[in-house]
Amino acid sequence: MAAAAARRLRLPVVDLASPDRRAAAKSIRQACLEYGFFYVSNHGVDRGLTERVFAESRRLFQQPMEEKMALRKNSSHRGYFAPYSEKSHAHPNSRGSYKESFNIGPKGENDSQNNVNQWPSEALSLDLDAEFFQQNGAFEIPTSVLRLLHYAGDIDASDDGNIGAGPHSDFGMLTLLATDGTPGLQICREKDKHPQLWEDVRHIDGSLVVNIGDLLERWTNFVFRSTLHRVIPVGKERYSVAFFIDPSPNLVIRCMESCCNEAYPPSSGALRFANPASPLYGNLSSADSTATSDNIVMAFYVHATEGSSYDPEARISEMRTTELGKVKWDLLEEHFPLHGYRWNSELCYLDPTSEAPDGLVRMLGPEQVEELIQDHEGIKICDLYIINADFADSDTMGDE
Numbered sequence: 001m002a003a004a005a006a007r008r009l010r011l012p013v014v015d016l017a018s019p020d021r022r023a024a025a026k027s028i029r030q031a032c033l034e035y036g037f038f039y040v041s042n043h044g045v046d047r048g049l050t051e052r053v054f055a056e057s058r059r060l061f062q063q064p065m066e067e068k069m070a071l072r073k074n075s076s077h078r079g080y081f082a083p084y085s086e087k088s089h090a091h092p093n094s095r096g097s098y099k100e101s102f103n104i105g106p107k108g109e110n111d112s113q114n115n116v117n118q119w120p121s122e123a124l125s126l127d128l129d130a131e132f133f134q135q136n137g138a139f140e141i142p143t144s145v146l147r148l149l150h151y152a153g154d155i156d157a158s159d160d161g162n163i164g165a166g167p168h169s170d171f172g173m174l175t176l177l178a179t180d181g182t183p184g185l186q187i188c189r190e191k192d193k194h195p196q197l198w199e200d201v202r203h204i205d206g207s208l209v210v211n212i213g214d215l216l217e218r219w220t221n222f223v224f225r226s227t228l229h230r231v232i233p234v235g236k237e238r239y240s241v242a243f244f245i246d247p248s249p250n251l252v253i254r255c256m257e258s259c260c261n262e263a264y265p266p267s268s269g270a271l272r273f274a275n276p277a278s279p280l281y282g283n284l285s286s287a288d289s290t291a292t293s294d295n296i297v298m299a300f301y302v303h304a305t306e307g308s309s310y311d312p313e314a315r316i317s318e319m320r321t322t323e324l325g326k327v328k329w330d331l332l333e334e335h336f337p338l339h340g341y342r343w344n345s346e347l348c349y350l351d352p353t354s355e356a357p358d359g360l361v362r363m364l365g366p367e368q369v370e371e372l373i374q375d376h377e378g379i380k381i382c383d384l385y386i387i388n389a390d391f392a393d394s395d396t397m398g399d400e
């Protein structure tokens with residue numbers, strides 16, 4: 001199938017041990033502008049440790065399904081995800097991804113320090129101060145997730161409907177990926193081009209694949225690219241380990257100044273980050289419990305105020321959906337009383353191109369739901385505001 005059409009791709013390899021940090025930053029920048037993917041070598045992750053992780057992963061996935069299902073993902077999205085439990089919205093007709101996976105959340109408060117050596121190069125590549133990410137408190141509360149992945153080998157590669165991981169872009173900031181050397185990972189640099197051209201990301205022994213997620217794409221005002229990727233069957237079993245690096249959920253993100261100018265003004269106002277695969281996310285209410293970082297098409301941040309003035313810090317919950325078709329006026333109306341929406345409340349969404357309060361658009365019915373979806377084309381985070389919410393009586397709405 002598509003494997004035959006794939007072109008040979010030469011992604012840059014960045015040597016993290018290189019004393020010339022400027023040169024490393026330059027090559028990261030070039031890779032992020034052009035591909036959204038690159039390799040890192042001499043990354044400091046011990047080879048023995050990587051081998052042990054792969055060995056444990058094999059042991060885990062080789063267990064009978066019953067045992068694995070006993071570890072089924074919990075409400076914090078930690079644990080086991082069975083084959084076909086995730087479906088990529090970019091592949092609506094397929095049965096879903098045949099991969100099985102296992103998510104592990106952060107152990108403690110200092111987890112994010114695993115990656116301190118990566119950040120200076122990242123920051124320099126954006127012409128920022130080397131301490132930029134630390135100073136912004138980007139990693140005060142670590143939400144990163146380690147995901148073990150297993151792709152079965154006995155999958156018919158000639159059937160186009162069979163896909164290991166459906167086409168998707170990663171939701172968060174950066175992903176580090178280690179694979180067992182089996183091919184299958186491909187990227188599509190121009191997702192709107194038809195037919196799509198898929199290129200193989202080959203394995204380089206001892207190096208990690210790094211890719212940019214949607215959040216960093218927006219943070220960099222779309223200068224860095226979050227690239228569509230997938231895993232296809234190659235007639236061989238495959239293991240990989242992905243580490244999704246995400247910032248604190250309460251970090252407020254605005255397009256970096258070094259990525260904006262007159263010709264490229266900021267593409268969006270402030271936004272906050274919450275990865276649906278992160279442990280913190282699962283504690284919040286959801287509209288669609290099948291949503292994961294792979295298949296989410298929109299995350300709604302719900303803000304509510306008791307007074308009549310809006311308060312951008314008043315975020316009370318989140319909802320996410322895997323199908324925009326599910327976002328309906330009656331569904332919102334049904335859901336919002338839980339968040340203090342009453343007869344005298346106003347429901348607004350924030351136009352992603354402007355700042356609150358100017359960008360607040362009043363929602364009066366289905367028409368504004370459609371406008372909301374149009375305004376958010378290509379943007380996965382939508383801020384909803386309930387103004388004049390009333391939390392005193394949470395049972396009824398509108399019949400006082």
Ligand SMILES: O=C(O)CCC(=O)C(=O)O
Pocket residue numbers: 147149165170177179185229230231240241242294
């Ligand atoms: O297994 C791989 O090589 C890629 C996995 C991936 O893209 C993901 O889990 O987001």
Ligand SMILES: [Fe+2]
Pocket residue numbers: 168169170175229
């Ligand atoms: Fe991915």
